[in-house]
Each structure stands twice: as C-alpha cells, then as structure tokens.
Amino acid sequence: MNEADPSSGGWFEDVDREDADSVTESIRTGSAESPAAWPERAVESGFAADEDEYYKILHDATMRATREAVQEAERSDDKQLMHGIRAMDDCERVANELAERVAEWAGSRHEDAETGVEYARELAESDEEDPLVSLAERVRDLDDEAADLRSHVERTAPEVAPNLSALAGPVLAARLIALAGGLKQLARKPAGTVQVLGAEEALFAHLRGRAPSPKHGVIFVHEAVQGTHPDNRGSAARALAGKLAIAARVDHYSGERKPELDAELAERIERIQARDVDE
Amino acid sequence: MSDLPVGVERRAFDGRESLATEGEAVYGEPTADGWRKWDVRRSKLGAMLEKGMDTGLSGGETVLYLGAAAGTTVSHVADFAGPTYAVEFAARPARDLLEAAEPRRNLFPLLKDARKPETYAHVVEPVDVLIQDVATRGQAKVALANRRFLDDDGRLLLAVKARSEDVARDPDAVFEEVLTTLREGYEVLETRSLEPFHDDHLAVVARPD
Ligand SMILES: C[S@@+](CC[C@H](N)C(=O)[O-])C[C@H]1O[C@@H](n2cnc3c(N)ncnc32)[C@H](O)[C@@H]1O
Secondary structure (H helix, E strand, O other): OOOOOOOOOOOOOOOOOOOHHHHHHHHHHOOOOOOOOHHHHHHHOOOOOOHHHHHHHHHHHHHHHHHHHHHHHHHHHHHHHHHHHHHHHHHHHHHHHHHHHHHHHHHOOOOOOOOHHHHHHHHHHOOOOOHHHHHHHHHHHHHHHHHHHHHHHHHHHHHHOHHHHHHHOHHHHHHHHHHHOOHHHHHOOOHHHHHHOOOHHHHHHHHOOOOOOOOOOHHHHOHHHHOOOHHHHHHHHHHHHHHHHHHHHHHHHOOOOOOHHHHHHHHHHHHHHOOOOOO | OOOOOOOEEEEEEOOEEEEEEEOOOOOOOOEEOOEEEOOOOOOHHHHHHHOOOOOOOOOOOOEEEEOOOOOHHHHHHHHHOOOEEEEEOOHHHHHHHHHHHOOOOOEEEEEOOOOOHHHOOOOOOOEEEEEEOOOOOOHHHHHHHOHHHEEEEEEEEEEEEHHHHOOOOOHHHHHHHHHHHHOOOEEEEEEEEOOOOOOOEEEEEEEEO
C-alpha cells in the first residue's frame, strides 16, 4: 500500500537542490500515486547527507513553494475581481445607452412612450417580431447580466479584501481596487490618493487651474459622505479615505479580518456628523 | 482518561489550568515560560484531548494534517510531533500558516487540495497519524482518499462538521452517513461529541481497516 509506483518518484528526484526554482516547481506541480519513505530515499540517492538535512531542505522548499502559490492565487483573485466590476459597469452603461435609443425610437411611435431600462424591459415582454422589441430584449439581457455580475462581485470582493469590503461595501471596494490597478497597488496609496480615486478628470482640471480641488472620487457615493451635511463632507471623505487606506493595507499584508476598523470608522463619522454647521 | 502526549502539558495561565505546548506564539494566545496555551475552543484536536479521547498520540509521531487553515491547531501539533505535513487549499489562511511554519523546522506547509492526494504524495511520506478538519462537503471521502498515507497501525483523528455536509438535515443522521462511508476503509474506534467546546461536531478516532 505504501510502496510508491515506480513511475512516480519523490519531489527531489531529477532536481538540482541548488536550483531553488526547479525545487519550487517540483513541489508545486509534481505528483505521485502513493507516498513512499521519501526521507530515506533522498538520503540513499545522495540528495541529502542525512534525514536532518533532508527535512531542512524540505522545510525551505515547502515554505518557498507555498509562499509563491499563495501570492499567485491572491494576485489572480484581485485581477478576476477587477474584470468583474469593469464588466458590470460596462453592462450597466451600455444597457442605459441602449435604453435611451429604445426610448427615442418608441417615442417616435407612441406619445406615451417612457424612458429608461425599466421601460425597455416592459417593451421586451411583447412577443412581437419587431426590431424595436428585439433591441429592448438586448437591454433586458444586459441589465440581467449586470445584476449577475453584481452578485458575483458582492460574493468575491469580501474574499479578496475582507476589511475593505466591510468598510466600503463590496462594490465600492472592487471599484477602488480596479481604479488602483490591484489590491497591492491600492495598499500602497496614501489616503489622500484613495480619497480622489476616480476623480482623475476633475483633478486634472484643477491642476490646469480650471476647477476647484476635488474633495472626493468614487468614495463620494459612500453613506459616510452622503449622510453628512455638505459643509462637512470634505472631512467625512478624508476620514473615510483614511480608514479605507488602512483596510486595504491590512487586507493586502495580513488578510485578517479586523472588525475594530468598522467601529473606528463609525465613531469618526458620528463625531463629524455631530459637528455644528452654520445655517 | 488517557495520558497526554509527551510535549503536551497542563499549565496555569492567569491562574487557570489549560493544555499547552512549547513553542512560539501563533494566534495571540497567552504564553508563560516558553509554553503557549492551547485554546481548546479554537481547536478540535485540543478539545479531543481535553475530553480524554484515546487519540493514540504519544508525541514525536509523523503527521499529515488536512485543513490546516491559519495554523492554529497544526502549530501545536508541530510543537509535540515529529515531521508534520500541513495541507490547506485556501490561499488566504495559508498566508498565516506560513508564519506559523516559519520558526517550526518540522512543519511543512502545502497549498494543496485534500481531495487530490496525488498532488502531494510526492512530498508527504507515510505517517503515523492523519488529522483531518476540513469542514467541507464529502468529509468521509477525503479521509478515504488520504488513507494511502496512513501506516497500517496508524490513527485517523477526524472532526466531522454536520452542517458542512447538509445544513438542513438532522446532524445525527449526517454523522451516521459519514461513519457509514468512513467504514469502507476504516475501523471506527471511538466517537464523541465535542460539546461544549464545538457545536455540531463529531470527533472520530479510527484506524485503517
Ligand atoms: C474548520 S477550518 C480548519 C481549522 C484548523 N484545523 C484549526 O483548528 O486550526 C477548515 C479548513 O479546511 C480547509 N479546506 C476545506 N476543504 C479543503 C480541501 N479540499 N483541501 C484542503 N483544505 C480544505 C478550509 O479552507 C479551511 O481553512
């Protein structure tokens, strides 16, 4: 039972122990049908001087291989999330654009034609063989696709960035990651940059001297900003951006969920909202 | 009540006795004189020892641990066992597992799927003890698939979580079904509920049949 199939050997066979990459590769992608007394075999074959040395090499090799595999898995997870949120935004935008076209077209036929995606959905109900109905069906399908993508983002963002998702909500968290170009990139940004992510166009206008300094980018939609009196929204956005930047760092560097961040944010915002405003 | 394995002791932390092993702290547990408290509420194997199950562990054995997560339990295992292979398939907890393994020369972390033993049989040697805590559907199947690693007189120490198999069904019926599947390859020696430390879990000691 515990005899190895002679065709499938141990991870150290045909591997140069000085070549870290080939060692890592062998741990990660090798395989065998059954286990065998690998430490003994490694010593017999001269790979290691004794079992102590074998285990020392094995420890370094498994640490390195696992670290590499973990990094790769996480890297690809945040990239997947970025594709998801971008596809969701695209579907929503195109659905809205096409809905406008549908409304305009329908308006040329009926006086009581309405506008928006909801109206296109209504038109799509009809079974008529008609180019307008067919276009309305596309709007409905795109809108359904956007909803599916939204649930996908809501499910995966908390896995990729548990703290950021808890503070910002999964959709906004995904949007911030996408705007930064990845979780690692977001984790390296100072709070001031996080605050204006997504407001790049407004920022460039400001730098060219044509507009006031933007106070907030996509985080503007967050309830911490929306629920604050306009006079205090700048402070709220700054406080929020600060906590989001910390959450992104925790997510990237440790990945551990820290519920105390939620409480700290709530407390900061509560204090800002309690400030007097000049009427 | 069976004896604790060598390397596991009852020690006082803040005036309260608790299981403990000797090693570097991993999850913020209290330490004293180089010993770290083994929080049995966070560890099913710890709860099995606390409840006096006959695990057959004596210390120094070779171990394959499936479902290592962030390394809470497997770090204690590595403190008293010999070569300890830790398999976990989720990247996020595996990052913490790496930290627990860093100072433990006998702990070998592997980011692998326990349903595919052939992807780590080229690394893992035959073991005296197979510990499994995967909390996922098909727990008995995972134990059967990994039976190939276990020496003929080795022990399987298994924590079965009923809700992982089926949230809606009566836990006792789920446990019965898991045990029936398990008996295709194992002789079940002892089973015990892990209450009050862990709800909804059945602990199983078995040996290859
Ligand atoms: C209840 S947790 C384990 C806790 C850990 N044993 C401890 O006490 O420190 C279950 C773990 O099993 C992992 N898991 C589930 N299915 C798995 C599989 N097929 N292969 C490897 N790990 C798996 C999960 O990712 C999770 O981290």
